[in-house]
Amino acid sequence: MEIIMESIWSQTVQIDKREHLPGDTNADVAVIGAGMAGLITAYLLKKQGKNVVVLEADRIAGGQTKNTTAKITSQHGAIYKTLIEHYGREKAQLYARANESAIDAYEKIIYDEGIDCHFKRENSYLYSTVDENSLKEELRAAASLGIKSYLVKLTKLPFPVKGAVCFPEQAQFHPLEFLRGISRDIQIYENTKALKVNGHSVITKWGTVKAQHIVFATHYPFPIVPGFYFARQHQERSYVLAIKGIEKWDGMYYCMEEGGLSLRWYEDVLLVGGGAHRTGMKYSECGYSALRRSAKQLLPKGEEVAAWAAQDCITHDELPLIGTFSVLRPYWYVATGLKKWGMTGSMISAEIISDIICGIENPYAKLFSPKRCHFFAARKKLWRDIKISMAGLKRGWLNEGVKRCSHMGCVLKLNKEEGTWDCPCHGSRFKRDGSLIDNPAQTNFRKSCE
Numbered sequence: 266m267e268i269i270m271e272s273i274w275s276q277t278v279q280i281d282k283r284e285h286l287p288g289d290t291n292a293d294v295a296v297i298g299a300g301m302a303g304l305i306t307a308y309l310l311k312k313q314g315k316n317v318v319v320l321e322a323d324r325i326a327g328g329q330t331k332n333t334t335a336k337i338t339s340q341h342g343a344i345y346k347t348l349i350e351h352y353g354r355e356k357a358q359l360y361a362r363a364n365e366s367a368i369d370a371y372e373k374i375i376y377d378e379g380i381d382c383h384f385k386r387e388n389s390y391l392y393s394t395v396d397e398n399s400l401k402e403e404l405r406a407a408a409s410l411g412i413k414s415y416l417v418k419l420t421k422l423p424f425p426v427k428g429a430v431c432f433p434e435q436a437q438f439h440p441l442e443f444l445r446g447i448s449r450d451i452q453i454y455e456n457t458k459a460l461k462v463n464g465h466s467v468i469t470k471w472g473t474v475k476a477q478h479i480v481f482a483t484h485y486p487f488p489i490v491p492g493f494y495f496a497r498q499h500q501e502r503s504y505v506l507a508i509k510g511i512e513k514w515d516g517m518y519y520c521m522e523e524g525g526l527s528l529r530w531y532e533d534v535l536l537v538g539g540g541a542h543r544t545g546m547k548y549s550e551c552g553y554s555a556l557r558r559s560a561k562q563l564l565p566k567g568e569e570v571a572a573w574a575a576q577d578c579i580t581h582d583e584l585p586l587i588g589t590f591s592v593l594r595p596y597w598y599v600a601t602g603l604k605k606w607g608m609t610g611s612m613i614s615a616e617i618i619s620d621i622i623c624g625i626e627n628p629y630a631k632l633f634s635p636k637r638c639h640f641f642a643a644r645k646k647l648w649r650d651i652k653i654s655m656a657g658l659k660r661g662w663l664n665e666g667v668k669r670c671s672h673m674g675c676v677l678k679l680n681k682e683e684g685t686w687d688c689p690c691h692g693s694r695f696k697r698d699g700s701l702i703d704n705p706a707q708t709n710f711r712k713s714c715e
């Protein structure tokens with residue numbers, strides 16, 4: 266059977282096309298980016314009576330959201346032990362509550378709007394193939410925060426595991442069916458890239474939107490200054506295979522070890538995620554081929570019918586960056602660093618940002634605020650990123666003719682499996698002909714001699 270290189274979501278849902286911005290206009294809020302984060306933000310603001318305009322460079326959900334696996338869960342790998350160690354019980358508990366209530370918020374919107382999007386409550390299992398003790402530690406951490414959780418020795422998985430920590434009543438859905446549902450009445454302009462933001466003005470090639478508030482929901486915020494978001498996160502790429510021919514089980518699964526598989530069902534298709542690596546690095550050890558090897562070994566009866574990849578921003582201190590962009594721009598807002606858990610992350614960011622704009626106190630705003638400084642927790646990753654960026658820049662300066670990223674000038678690496686040029690520093694990606702695929706870069710790549 267032919268393998269389709271497109272996500273199961275884009276294959277099964279078409280969202281109606283929208284026109285580009287017709288000319289200059291005014292709004293209460295301009296949201297840049299029509300992915301999961303931007304559209305839920307626009308939806309909530311509209312419910313609060315705000316006049317919202319959404320500007321999208323490509324199509325609705327044309328970024329990472331169309332390639333997610335769309336688990337809606339507060340179980341983000343073995344996070345709770347780490348969060349308690351870094352930030353203490355109170356903050357770890359806030360993180361858990363924010364994500365738990367995001368699941369309920371999805372359910373409520375889906376119910377209120379009557380959206381048919383395959384939303385289903387499912388147990389979520391964090392499993393290990395090697396180490397029962399780490400599972401027990403994570404269970405103790407989660408339970409101490411009041412998260413409903415328990416340990417199981419046996420799972421429904423068709424390969425042996427040491428056990429799994431179950432978070433009951435989590436959820437999964439079809440992300441594009443959901444976005445089609447909530448975007449119906451929102452003013453969205455597609456093919457309208459924000460080229461520059463000057464104060465309250467968002468400039469596009471079709472005209473300027475003047476807004477009291479501006480939300481950067483662009484996955485990776487593109488302004489370098491203020492905010493310095495490029496120094497606070499890196500991007501990680503992951504791969505998904507859609508597999509048929511396997512007997513179906515209940516529940517969503519996520520392996521706690523590096524290189525393990527993430528699993529969920531969509532109808533009779535099993536979505537198998539993995540092969541993760543920092544964008545622009547480690548292509549020989551990770552990527553599609555590594556994921557296919559693991560899937561073949563653990564799920565030998567499966568037949569691959571589709572495959573796709575996406576990437577997400579990973580912050581240095583394990584927490585997303587959500588809230589006011591910078592003290593220098595108190596009327597700009599950002600949602601980034603969603604760490605591959607951007608379904609609950611998008612709901613949390615939409616609630617925090619819409620609450621700030623509407624003057625409503627939000628219990629989670631401080632935890633995720635970009636104003637925080639967790640230098641101690643972030644220092645190792647920060648130092649690693651400085652070294653990677655300096656090496657990338659130096660090679661660009663010394664070698665004429667190499668392909669350099671148009672964001673900050675780092676040397677690009679060839680990603681042979683996907684036929685793209687990728688930046689190890691901040692994760693921008695380009696086609697072979699130099700045209701831009703993924704931000705933070707905003708324009709096509711350059712050669713260092715140009």
Ligand SMILES: Cc1cc2nc3c(=O)[nH]c(=O)nc-3n(C[C@H](O)[C@H](O)[C@H](O)COP(=O)(O)OP(=O)(O)OC[C@H]3O[C@@H](n4cnc5c(N)ncnc54)[C@H](O)[C@@H]3O)c2cc1C
Nearest residue numbers: 298300301302322328329330333334335336459606607608
């Ligand atoms: C393989 C993989 C699997 C994942 N699975 C899960 C999962 O199971 N559960 C979970 O919670 N999370 C998951 N995630 C994470 C989740 O998919 C993302 O965090 C989420 O989709 C990000 O949404 P977003 O709206 O921030 O970004 P995007 O969807 O990328 O949206 C940003 C939008 O902004 C637009 N844009 C960019 N620049 C401009 C500009 N200058 N002007 C106008 N528009 C612009 C882009 O075109 C894009 O449409 C996964 C991630 C990966 C990589």
